[in-house]
Amino acid sequence: MSSNKRRIAVLGSRSVGKSSLIIQYCQNEFIDSYYPTIESTFAKTVKFKNVEYDVDIIDTAGQDEFSLLNSKHAIGIHGYVLVYSVNSRNSFDMIQIIYDKIISFCGVASIPCVIVGSKSDLEASRQVNSEEGKRLAGENHTAFVETSAKLNENVAKVFEECLEEIEKRVPNNEAEPPASKCWIM
Numbered sequence: 001m002s003s004n005k006r007r008i009a010v011l012g013s014r015s016v017g018k019s020s021l022i023i024q025y026c027q028n029e030f031i032d033s034y035y036p037t038i039e040s041t042f043a044k045t046v047k048f049k050n051v052e053y054d055v056d057i058i059d060t061a062g063q064d065e066f067s068l069l070n071s072k073h074a075i076g077i078h079g080y081v082l083v084y085s086v087n088s089r090n091s092f093d094m095i096q097i098i099y100d101k102i103i104s105f106c107g108v109a110s111i112p113c114v115i116v117g118s119k120s121d122l123e124a125s126r127q128v129n130s131e132e133g134k135r136l137a138g139e140n141h142t143a144f145v146e147t148s149a150k151l152n153e154n155v156a157k158v159f160e161e162c163l164e165e166i167e168k169r170v171p172n173n174e175a176e177p178p179a180s181k182c183w184i185m
């Protein structure tokens, strides 16, 4: 793996706007219709803090509390974007469940991660306030961003924060994420 290759997995409940966030970031467009994702990978070259990164972003199918963590979403992944929608309390409650599954799968104390409150334009139907999002992020030592893919607000910030979290833990000359050294028996 080239030292500037970074793989980011985007996880969260169904329909929280994972694909919309990624498509806005990689293709600068917002598609209003809903197509459930099975899985797809997007690629973008990003210049961040004067370093050029080849970023692969893995868009995953929506998870619920019974979903098993797919090993593809843990092995070889440098950083995570965990998305809930500010107008869905259930999707917010899923974040800790997904975070704990990743931690336990990877056998580490913490992971480079950004917790994202999506659809921030839907203020009238908001169920989760910003303070709750920040608190959850603080408890898990992750970054936190509220964003709207629809209005293209804070979209790039999500992925920049994720690169920042990765760089805090992965020195530039060591691009292999810890979980890629795991064995599956």
Ligand SMILES: Nc1nc2c(ncn2[C@@H]2O[C@H](COP(=O)(O)OP(=O)(O)OP(=O)(O)O)[C@@H](O)[C@H]2O)c(=O)[nH]1
Pocket (backbone or CB within 6 Å): 012, 013, 014, 015, 016, 017, 018, 019, 020, 021, 031, 032, 033, 034, 035, 036, 037, 038, 060, 061, 062, 063, 118, 119, 120, 121, 122, 147, 148, 149, 150, 151
């Ligand atoms: N108002 C608003 N709607 C959004 C936003 N982002 C996504 N949506 C809408 O929410 C719905 C679901 O968006 P997707 O991006 O497909 O959600 P997803 O999380 O990828 O869904 P799954 O693939 O099922 O997991 C679509 O109708 C989007 O248009 C946003 O920022 N604001």
